[in-house]
Amino acid sequence: MLTVDGLTTTYGSIAAIRDVSLRVDAGEIVGLIGPNGAGKSTLLNTTVGLLRPSAGRIGLEDRDVTGSSPDAMLRLGVALVPERRRLFADLTVVENLQVAGITVPSAERRRRLEEVVELFPLLGRRRAFPAGYLSGGEAQQLAIARALMSGARLLLMDEPTLGLAPALVDTVFELIVDLRARGRTLLVVEQNARRLLEVADRAYLMRTGAMVAEDSGPGLREREDLFEVYLGVEG
Amino acid sequence: MTQLVQNLVDGLGQGSIYALLALGLTLIFGVMHLVNFAHGELITVSSYAAYALASRGVGWGLIALAVIVVSVLTAVAIEFLAFRWVRGASEFTMLLTSFGVHFVVAALLVMYVSPRPLNFPKPAWIFDTVALGGVTLELVDLVTIAVTLVTLAATGRVLRRTMFGIALRAAAEDFDAARIMGVRSNLVIRGAFALSGVLAGVAAVFWLMRTGTASPTAGLTPLLFGVIAAIVGGLGSLGGAILGGMALGLVQVFLRSWLPSDVAGLTEGLLFVLIALLFIVRPQGFVTVRRAERV
Numbered sequence: 040m041l042t043v044d045g046l047t048t049t050y051g052s053i054a055a056i057r058d059v060s061l062r063v064d065a066g067e068i069v070g071l072i073g074p075n076g077a078g079k080s081t082l083l084n085t086t087v088g089l090l091r092p093s094a095g096r097i098g099l100e101d102r103d104v105t106g107s108s109p110d111a112m113l114r115l116g117v118a119l120v121p122e123r124r125r126l127f128a129d130l131t132v133v134e135n136l137q138v139a140g141i142t143v144p145s146a147e148r149r150r151r152l153e154e155v156v157e158l159f160p161l162l163g164r165r166r167a168f169p170a171g172y173l174s175g176g177e178a179q180q181l182a183i184a185r186a187l188m189s190g191a192r193l194l195l196m197d198e199p200t201l202g203l204a205p206a207l208v209d210t211v212f213e214l215i216v217d218l219r220a221r222g223r224t225l226l227v228v229e230q231n232a233r234r235l236l237e238v239a240d241r242a243y244l245m246r247t248g249a250m251v252a253e254d255s256g257p258g259l260r261e262r263e264d265l266f267e268v269y270l271g272v273e274g
Numbered sequence: 275m276t277q278l279v280q281n282l283v284d285g286l287g288q289g290s291i292y293a294l295l296a297l298g299l300t301l302i303f304g305v306m307h308l309v310n311f312a313h314g315e316l317i318t319v320s321s322y323a324a325y326a327l328a329s330r331g332v333g334w335g336l337i338a339l340a341v342i343v344v345s346v347l348t349a350v351a352i353e354f355l356a357f358r359w360v361r362g363a364s365e366f367t368m369l370l371t372s373f374g375v376h377f378v379v380a381a382l383l384v385m386y387v388s389p390r391p392l393n394f395p396k397p398a399w400i401f402d403t404v405a406l407g408g409v410t411l412e413l414v415d416l417v418t419i420a421v422t423l424v425t426l427a428a429t430g431r432v433l434r435r436t437m438f439g440i441a442l443r444a445a446a447e448d449f450d451a452a453r454i455m456g457v458r459s460n461l462v463i464r465g466a467f468a469l470s471g472v473l474a475g476v477a478a479v480f481w482l483m484r485t486g487t488a489s490p491t492a493g494l495t496p497l498l499f500g501v502i503a504a505i506v507g508g509l510g511s512l513g514g515a516i517l518g519g520m521a522l523g524l525v526q527v528f529l530r531s532w533l534p535s536d537v538a539g540l541t542e543g544l545l546f547v548l549i550a551l552l553f554i555v556r557p558q559g560f561v562t563v564r565r566a567e568r569v
């Protein structure tokens with residue numbers, strides 16, 4: 040579904056990612072793990088068009104989408120759930136969802152809004168709340184709900200459990216698995232690596248801007264050597 | 275008491291113009307992080323439209339409409355011809371571009387229209403007064419306030435009830451996040467310029483009614499007060515811009531009224547001293563604005 044070949048993205052003269060390649064097949068959960076500064080977020084941001092790569096190719100199905108704008112990527116079915124959620128704090132829950140559905144016709148947007156509210160009943164009860172007043176768990180639900188509003192087939196999630204209480208972390212992972220069951224494809228960046236690898240079909244390990252390992256989720260989980268060297272014993 | 279009410283209405287009339295300009299500046303700042311010093315050109319260019327029509331005997335109803343249309347077209351043209359090319363550049367580059375636009379527009383008007391100010395007839399009712407409960411108020415102030423309130427209400431409705439408005443507010447809060455959601459940068463920025471053009475156009479109507487002058491620098495003074503109002507209100511806050519504009523107009527009028535006539539010329543100087551004091555106490559302006567960093 041998504042293929043990234045030899046991607047390099049630089050900030051000024053510094054390469055944040057170098058010659059990175061990965062593949063995400065339809066219906067998979069693909070994990071992307073690595074220590075802070077490994078370039079995981081840069082890879083996601085480049086993939087959705089927020090950053091321009093200096094080399095490499097991004098392919099979506101048969102199409103070359105390298106350098107496409109974020110709204111073009113969204114129209115092609117690729118949505119990003121950004122790090123720290125980046126909700127519009129002054130906008131209400133409904134307005135956040137409406138913005139996220141801006142690429143779809145208004146009747147369809149209303150239908151999806153009701154669908155999403157059904158999936159996240161808590162958000163339904165907070166419709167008129169400014170997003171800035173939501174709790175961490177509610178905010179994360181809204182962040183994921185926004186990605187669903189676009190009808191995206193491929194969700195790129197950047198640190199979806201960042202700052203959440205352990206009980207809510209479980210909920211988010213359940214939701215990730217549930218989304219796969221509903222036919223979505225997911226590429227997930229997560230610091231909670233062991234937990235992610237439990238649910239990931241395949242996973243990649245990045246370090247200092249380069250891809251250093253690829254395996255099935257459980258397979259990479261067994262690689263204690265990699266955890267110790269690249270992620271620390273906490274994993 | 276009579277004097278107080280008169281000053282209040284006068285100040286709100288003056289402040290309405292500043293608020294409309296500050297609101298337009300804030301919309302642009304929200305989506306581009308640009309303090310648009312070319313915003314005054316909307317009034318400058320409109321002033322020549324008003325001159326062209328008023329000197330041909332066209333009524334102020336049509337002139338007002340033409341001024342707003344010209345202001346919108348100028349705003350969209352400035353975005354297309356100047357700011358589109360520096361979008362994504364540093365804020366300093368965009369600021370210099372806005373200064374550049376001002377000097378280019380002024381030079382073009384000097385070269386191809388006239389270097390001298392051109393006067394045109396003000397509306398016949400401009401000096402009319404209305405007696406309300408023993409207080410004599412200037413009609414132009416009441417009309418300015420009423421039209422401003424209607425304009426602000428309509429703007430509020432657009433910002434809250436339309437997808438364009440919601441997207442604009444989202445983009446103003448976190449532009450990159452809005453792009454991630456599928457908001458098209460071109461549309462939202464062009465829309466913000468067009469809306470700021472409407473607001474500046476309404477402000478221009480009342481400014482030009484009062485001055486009756488077209489000149490290459492006609493927009494400079496209102497621009498300056500608009501920028502100050504936006505900053506005093508809390509740069510980036512839509513509500514703050516309105517508050518800042520109204521406060522600026524009120525303080526200006528009350529200072530002018532209270533100062534002895536032999537030092538009345540110090541009004542603007544004292545106004546800036548008060549603004550400096552405000553920033554010592556509250557550097558962020560009236561309203562604190564949360565703002566996301568761009569990727």
